[in-house]
Amino acid sequence: MTPPDAVELDALVKRYGATTAVDGVSLRAARGTVTALLGPNGAGKTTTIEICEGYRRPDTGTVRVLGLDPVRDARALRPRVGVMLQSGGVPGTARAGEFLRLVASFYADPLEPAVLLERLGLTAQARTPFRRLSGGQQQRLSLAAAVVGRPELVFLDEPTAGLDPQARHATWELVEGLRAAGVAVILTTHHMDEAERLADRVVVVDRGRVVAQGTPAELTGAERQLRFRARPGLGLDELLSALPVGSAAKESPAGHYLIEGDVQPGLLATVTAWCASHGVLTEDLRIERRTLEDVFLELTGRELRS
Numbered sequence: 001m002t003p004p005d006a007v008e009l010d011a012l013v014k015r016y017g018a019t020t021a022v023d024g025v026s027l028r029a030a031r032g033t034v035t036a037l038l039g040p041n042g043a044g045k046t047t048t049i050e051i052c053e054g055y056r057r058p059d060t061g062t063v064r065v066l067g068l069d070p071v072r073d074a075r076a077l078r079p080r081v082g083v084m085l086q087s088g089g090v091p092g093t094a095r096a097g098e099f100l101r102l103v104a105s106f107y108a109d110p111l112e113p114a115v116l117l118e119r120l121g122l123t124a125q126a127r128t129p130f131r132r133l134s135g136g137q138q139q140r141l142s143l144a145a146a147v148v149g150r151p152e153l154v155f156l157d158e159p160t161a162g163l164d165p166q167a168r169h170a171t172w173e174l175v176e177g178l179r180a181a182g183v184a185v186i187l188t189t190h191h192m193d194e195a196e197r198l199a200d201r202v203v204v205v206d207r208g209r210v211v212a213q214g215t216p217a218e219l220t221g222a223e224r225q226l227r228f229r230a231r232p233g234l235g236l237d238e239l240l241s242a243l244p245v246g247s248a249a250k251e252s253p254a255g256h257y258l259i260e261g262d263v264q265p266g267l268l269a270t271v272t273a274w275c276a277s278h279g280v281l282t283e284d285l286r287i288e289r290r291t292l293e294d295v296f297l298e299l300t301g302r303e304l305r306s
Ligand SMILES: Nc1ncnc2c1ncn2[C@@H]1O[C@H](COP(=O)(O)OP(=O)(O)OP(=O)(O)O)[C@@H](O)[C@H]1O
Pocket: 016, 019, 020, 021, 039, 040, 041, 042, 043, 044, 045, 046, 047, 048
């Protein structure tokens, strides 16, 4: 028999009074994969994760974590699941190194705490009490505590929020290492670049509902678009008439142009030839794929970070 997926959610609903925080979420997260829950503030990401962690019960729907019930089987799941909370949960006076060694001592076969501190750039802070660590250092220590026990499944709620670029990269590498070791990672993020970089599957949530899910490539599709900057007010209708049927062109904001359609070498040549014949010098001319940000905007009509 094949083992169950790491996380299986079916038609999950959770209400807080009049607010429906989670409104029928279904998803699967396989072992050895990274799943990103991507959505704006208040989308229901944290509530969904807290239900998986057994901290909250859904009103309706089912949740299985490593094939078990996160509330009823909490004791069995504890050594197998790593949890990183948005707000640490570490005593303020605990020194970073001692705390991590203490957490490690609860597990049968933990990672070496000193190695983990090194990987997360915390070696120099090993003797620093938790409350004296910077916000980003506290966050990395919470991450270390979530993974030190070699869990099979890890929940990371906004693991890189507020981290500087170096710490962000260290966190990303750690997540990639977990995946390589066969661990299932479920993380929440507002950052589409993080989801695109890390996730095997992205679940886009908005107002408690899953509005799209798939691999980043499936969600963004194969479509390309051409963007450039030039002086405002170019005659787009005229440019469009030179392009293949089915192309679209828009200027938004002023001086920023976007051409969509079948972006082939011929289309690029037509655009640059048209610009040359009209004395237009383009800047930042580039061809790119749609981003998850574009996808979110299309699905909801709103920006991801609004
Ligand atoms: N304990 C609570 N009591 C009442 N309402 C709550 C509670 N927790 C969350 N909510 C509400 O439920 C909705 C979803 O919140 P949730 O924290 O799950 O979203 P989120 O996607 O994690 O947002 P963020 O990115 O800001 O963390 C929000 O409208 C929030 O205000």
